[in-house]
Amino acid sequence: MPGYTTKDIRNIAIVGHTGAGKTSLCEAFLHSTGITTRLGSVTAKTSHLDLDEEEKEHLHSIDSHVLHVSAHNKVINIIDTPGAPDFIGPAVAALAAVETAMVVVNAAGGIQVNTRRMRDMARNFDLGRVIVINHIDAENADLGTLVTMLRKSFGDVLAPVNLPANGGKAVIDCISREGGETDILSVAEAHTNIIERVSECDEALITKYLDEGTLSEEIVRANFVRAMVAGTIVPILFTNALKDVGIKDLLEFIADCCPSPLEGKQRTIVQGEKEEPIKVDGPFVGQVFKVAVDHKTHIKYPFMRAFGGTLKPDAQLMASGDRKGNRTGHLMKFEGADHKDVDAVIAGDIFAVSKLDLHIGNTVFAEPREGTVAMPKLPTPMYSLAVTAKSRGDEAKIGDAVRRFLDTDPCFKVVHDPETHEMVISGTGDQHLRMILNKMHKLYKVDVDTKPPKIPYKETITAKADGHYRHKKQTGGAGQFGEVFLTVEPLERGSEPTLSWNWDIFGGTIPINFEPAVKKGVTELMVEGALAGFHLQDIKVSITDGKHHPVDSKEVAFKIAGKLAFKDAILKAKPVLLEPIVNVEVTVPSDHVGDITGDLAQRRGRPTGQEMLPGDLTIITAQVPLSKLSDYHSRLSSITGGKGSYTMELSHYENVPAMDAQSVIAKYQPRKTEEE
Ligand SMILES: Nc1nc2c(ncn2[C@@H]2O[C@H](COP(=O)(O)OP(=O)(O)OP(=O)(O)O)[C@@H](O)[C@H]2O)c(=O)[nH]1
Numbered sequence: 001m002p003g004y005t006t007k008d009i010r011n012i013a014i015v016g017h018t019g020a021g022k023t024s025l026c027e028a029f030l031h032s033t034g035i036t037t038r039l040g041s042v043t044a045k046t047s048h049l050d051l052d053e054e055e056k057e058h059l060h061s062i063d064s065h066v067l068h069v070s071a072h073n074k075v076i077n078i079i080d081t082p083g084a085p086d087f088i089g090p091a092v093a094a095l096a097a098v099e100t101a102m103v104v105v106n107a108a109g110g111i112q113v114n115t116r117r118m119r120d121m122a123r124n125f126d127l128g129r130v131i132v133i134n135h136i137d138a139e140n141a142d143l144g145t146l147v148t149m150l151r152k153s154f155g156d157v158l159a160p161v162n163l164p165a166n167g168g169k170a171v172i173d174c175i176s177r178e179g180g181e182t183d184i185l186s187v188a189e190a191h192t193n194i195i196e197r198v199s200e201c202d203e204a205l206i207t208k209y210l211d212e213g214t215l216s217e218e219i220v221r222a223n224f225v226r227a228m229v230a231g232t233i234v235p236i237l238f239t240n241a242l243k244d245v246g247i248k249d250l251l252e253f254i255a256d257c258c259p260s261p262l263e264g265k266q267r268t269i270v271q272g273e274k275e276e277p278i279k280v281d282g283p284f285v286g287q288v289f290k291v292a293v294d295h296k297t298h299i300k301y302p303f304m305r306a307f308g309g310t311l312k313p314d315a316q317l318m319a320s321g322d323r324k325g326n327r328t329g330h331l332m333k334f335e336g337a338d339h340k341d342v343d344a345v346i347a348g349d350i351f352a353v354s355k356l357d358l359h360i361g362n363t364v365f366a367e368p369r370e371g372t373v374a375m376p377k378l379p380t381p382m383y384s385l386a387v388t389a390k391s392r393g394d395e396a397k398i399g400d401a402v403r404r405f406l407d408t409d410p411c412f413k414v415v416h417d418p419e420t421h422e423m424v425i426s427g428t429g430d431q432h433l434r435m436i437l438n439k440m441h442k443l444y445k446v447d448v449d450t451k452p453p454k455i456p457y458k459e460t461i462t463a464k465a466d467g468h469y470r471h472k473k474q475t476g477g478a479g480q481f482g483e484v485f486l487t488v489e490p491l492e493r494g495s496e497p498t499l500s501w502n503w504d505i506f507g508g509t510i511p512i513n514f515e516p517a518v519k520k521g522v523t524e525l526m527v528e529g530a531l532a533g534f535h536l537q538d539i540k541v542s543i544t545d546g547k548h549h550p551v552d553s554k555e556v557a558f559k560i561a562g563k564l565a566f567k568d569a570i571l572k573a574k575p576v577l578l579e580p581i582v583n584v585e586v587t588v589p590s591d592h593v594g595d596i597t598g599d600l601a602q603r604r605g606r607p608t609g610q611e612m613l614p615g616d617l618t619i620i621t622a623q624v625p626l627s628k629l630s631d632y633h634s635r636l637s638s639i640t641g642g643k644g645s646y647t648m649e650l651s652h653y654e655n656v657p658a659m660d661a662q663s664v665i666a667k668y669q670p671r672k673t674e675e676e
């Protein structure tokens with residue numbers, strides 16, 4: 001057993017925009033606690049964490065890294081996450097494993113796209129939040145203004161718990177001290193603010209504070225964790241990751257003031273309507289938040305957070321719903337790429353196993369059982385490329401390579417388009433997919449040609465209608481006979497499941513044993529579409545009547561009758577084409593705002609907001625049809641001379657305007673006639 005218990009563990013995900021200094025802070029933690037003898041540097045390519053070739057080449061993290069250090073007798077498990085918007089997947093998944101999200105802000109860059117996204121995700125997932133303002137030595141940093149801006153954006157819950165002093169060479173603690181020389185703001189005000197924020201977490205404390213005019217340091221410290229968990233305080237700390245300023249203070253703060261697994265967000269196992277708390281001393285429950293693959297040996301390492309129970313190397317592990325498990329084998333604690341075996345894992349800890357076929361998001365048990373622990377919602381990959389092998393015969397190699405990325409990347413998806421014979425890969429953005437194609441080239445020696453794939457339109461109906469089909473075929477001896485009457489009705493947009501199935505047959509006009517065949521025909525059409533070859537959604541179908549023949553009625557006859565009766569009804573039910581609308585956030589130098597908004601308007605974009613950032617940058621947000629964005633990456637680059645960037649995520653589906661719909665449907669007419 002480890003020499004610590006669950007209450008001694010602190011789990012922290014370090015999140016925030018790219019370049020904020022997250023990996024550098026982790027290097028500083030490793031160095032400051034004596035784990036590394038030299039301070040690793042991202043820029044000098046000597047980082048102990050950013051070890052991947054792509055990370056070294058582009059000088060930023062592309063996957064999460066797991067490490068742990070000790071401070072004030074606590075074991076601090078840390079997940080360093082990538083901050084580039086295209087690599088947000090591993091950062092979102094990391095939130096599943098922790099009680100606290102540490103949002104790092106670059107003092108010179110301010111609140112950037114991913115700072116806001118990760119802050120909102122952490123809050124919506126009920127995690128404790130800490131802000132770290134790093135790069136306090138940056139020449140153009142205006143720390144006072146930044147704190148004001150952060151407060152505007154995060155709200156009054158923000159409270160500096162230390163302040164930079166001595167020209168950014170030190171920090172002064174404001175929990176224990178009430179005065180002192182600082183570079184910005186007053187220690188006394190910060191001290192009072194902390195007391196107020198902490199008192200807010202409890203009625204009795206508010207009364208005590210109002211009665212006595214203050215609270216002792218002892219009381220503040222004793223209640224700090226509760227205030228963080230309740231969200232009445234979001235502390236701010238200052239650091240310079242390269243010069244060891246504020247690093248020990250930050251580690252001690254995490255050890256003393258951030259929630260342990262017993263105090264922070266409590267996870268539950270959800271199974272249908274039932275929700276069951278997880279017991280720390282109950283059977284083992286864990287969740288996979290990262291999968292690493294050693295590209296040389298192809299060994300897979302699922303990384304897990306243990307929520308309940310103790311795990312030994314001889315246990316069997318299985319994902320929710322699996323009947324059989326596999327022997328756990330080595331249990332490991334990782335430090336970047338290095339790992340050491342441990343003889344047991346306790347509730348609350350973060351660890352890895354090897355060679356087990358587990359996936360990101362899997363809830364894992366040591367006995368067969370159902371139910372899952374909720375994960376924060378991962379972004380839907382909306383940026384796609386159709387890929388074909390450059391050399392003939394490489395198709396199988398591409399398939400193998402792609403499978404490895406599917407194992408490790410939570411926002412990478414692949415579908416085969418049976419119609420165009422294309423493999424369509426999807427990710428969060430151009431940078432994301434380029435990274436995967438680069439790795440495919442370097443690690444698996446496969447090269448591909450790419451082109452924009454077809455847009456994932458959908459089809460639905462807007463009215464109620466009846467449908468009918470009589471399938472009768474007489475070929476020599478045995479014939480085929482089946483007749484189906486049905487009704488379709490629209491469901492609410494975005495319904496789950498997308499098809500509501502109702503078997504309203506009375507008196508055996510269609511024998512019940514043909515229900516699966518009719519359903520098969522209907523579900524086939526749900527995938528194939530009736531209008532233009534896209535998936536149908538949000539439809540209620542009721543099979544109301546039919547006829548059968550004692551000899552000639554066969555499954556195949558009812559499948560065809562079901563499918564074509566369904567198509568008949570859909571085409572009468574005022575079908576429409578739906579298109580994906582994405583939320584786009586474009587960050588550009590402010591003098592390009594006019595050009596960008598004009599260009600977005602031409603793409604049928606609807607502006608939803610604009611926000612100024614430090615450094616004369618502006619964020620423009622808009623909702624735009626995905627179909628209008630296939631060339632956006634190069635267009636943005638040419639408008640801004642390469643200085644603009646954008647992110648997009650699925651918002652919803654809505655009707656395609658009539659003109660555009662006609663041209664999409666027209667393109668699919670020939671295939672439609674061929675099919676029938
Ligand atoms: N001057 C100064 N530079 C810093 C500081 N912290 C980090 N840097 C530099 O800032 C750059 C980005 O640092 P990283 O640690 O890679 O940033 P990150 O947040 O991990 O970035 P992503 O991995 O892309 O999300 C590197 O060149 C660091 O050397 C700091 O406190 N002061």
Ligand SMILES: [Mg+2]
Nearest residue numbers: 022023060061
């Ligand atoms: Mg990094």
